[in-house]
Amino acid sequence: MGKKSIGILIYANPDHYPPTINAIHLLAEYFDVVLISRNQNLPFWEYPANVIVHRLGKYTSVREREQQSAGNKIWEYINFVEQARLLLKDVSLIYAYDAFGYVAAYLSHLMQTRSIILIYHNHDLNEQLFPLSSLSGWVQRVERKCVHKANLVVFPSDERAFLFKKLTNFNGKLLIVPNFPRKTYFKENPNFKNIISERLKKLTILLQGAISIKNSLLELIDSLTYLDNSIELKLIGPLQEEEKHLMKDLAIRNKVADRVKYFLPVPYNELPLHTWAASIGVCLYKKTDINHQTMGTASNKIYEYAACGLPVIVSDQPDYRENLGGEIWVRFADPDNPESIASAVKDILNNLEKYEEMCLAARQAFEEKYNYESAFSSLLTQIKDLVNCSLLAKD
Structure with missing residues (x-):
């Protein structure tokens, strides 16, 4: 029997986010990974062999995307959600980054015929709401309303987690994972x-x-x-x-x-x-x-x-x-x-x-102490437990 499969969803180029890269490498030691992102900027990172990367949509740069109309951005996001839903249909768990990734994961989950575990990893907070005329404003409001469906929410600092609870009235499970680098990447230099x-x-x-x-x-x-x-x-x-x-x-x-x-x-x-x-x-x-x-x-x-x-x-x-x-x-x-x-x-x-x-x-x-292997270990244990419990429930 091969490894169980999990989905990782980020509405950006994961190659530019070191904490995401670190998590993918550590998770890939225990699971096959379906990595889904937008087709934004050129890829350059080499992921483990059991990480299948899907960069969705037409390739564009960050600047080109910023210049798109609000209508085009919304339509692109809808297409992203639909394609992600199909790619995530066989995974045991979805790990989503930031509000755009989480809302896409949540909507994909709603359209599935079975229950899937949702992990939400939020890096940055926006205290002020964006206008509803923008994609950001719409995503922000859905995130705050539906974050209670996440099995676990992750932040890089206690203060951000505390403010998030206050903004959303979230009473679920929260975990802090600092943004440390990986020891296996920053290896000791003999010189x-x-x-x-x-x-x-x-x-x-x-x-x-x-x-x-x-x-x-x-x-x-x-x-x-x-x-x-x-x-x-x-x-x-x-x-x-x-x-x-x-x-x-x-x-x-x-x-x-x-x-x-x-x-x-x-x-x-x-x-x-x-x-x-x-x-x-x-x-x-x-x-x-x-x-x-x-x-x-x-x-x-x-x-x-x-x-x-x-x-x-x-x-x-x-x-x-x-x-x-x-x-x-x-x-x-x-x-x-x-x-x-x-x-x-x-x-x-x-x-x-x-x-x-x-x-x-x-x-x-x-x-x-300041390495991602240490910081991520508690979350990794909980992810393995969640997947195992989900599989036992199906049996």
Whole structure:
């Protein structure tokens, strides 16, 4: 007898979501997986052989989809749900990501002639409702009304789960799974000690992921004026054109343009090469919304830095303090204050022996506790139990 089959549903390109990639790899060790997504941006991730990937609809880029009319978006979503229903007819469990994926899973489930277990994994929250004239507004309202049908709801942080319960009056089963990387992907580097020494020859502050003014982009550039001229800022990730101009103008005015290096997003499988080579990782979110205030366990970049043995600077906010206050490889800075950021950088780099200690501690913390294998283990056990109970009930 082969493995039981489960369906994973995400209304985006799963290749761009590291926590989803991690879950798929771990689930594929125990189940055959039917992975369903939109045909959005080019695929680049190689999944296990027993993961069958269906990218539905006509291929388009994110920008092209954003420019579609509301009517076209709704019609595309209806087609997605119908195709997903057919692909999910034989699975034992559906694992859906975020509101679009969950609503599609729920509607597909309604059209099935049998009961299927529903797991809902929500990454980000929108406290405000979108207008009903948009697909987002319609999906949001269906999600809040029908989330009670989920067997289990998953969040990356306690605070987001608490707010979700408040917004939806959800009284079902909730589980927290932080967005940590996988040990089997971020493997130990045998040349780690030499890498640490090389980092100090070319000092680089790295911000990977979303690049934005909300992520202290301008403050990071300003902080360079308080630091030695040998220290560079490296940015890798998506950046709005308007904010790119602001970045360039500020760097020129501050006379640090040659020290600010911006790179377009790279595929996830190329990112570790850049991370290992950096000297410090930064994850500075301002208090703009609930998601930015609860990144202590929800930001995968913090722990990708740790996986590569990088000291990290994070926002000096309660959530970050609560989750990372005891880690010697973490420093806290005011995301609105360039001098505070510069002070944290200096504190990390002012002593070679202490710097090496921080690097080694970061990697050790990742191996021992901040990895997805550990974070996902409880959920994986519950998924196996749910599938087994469902099969026994059928018998």
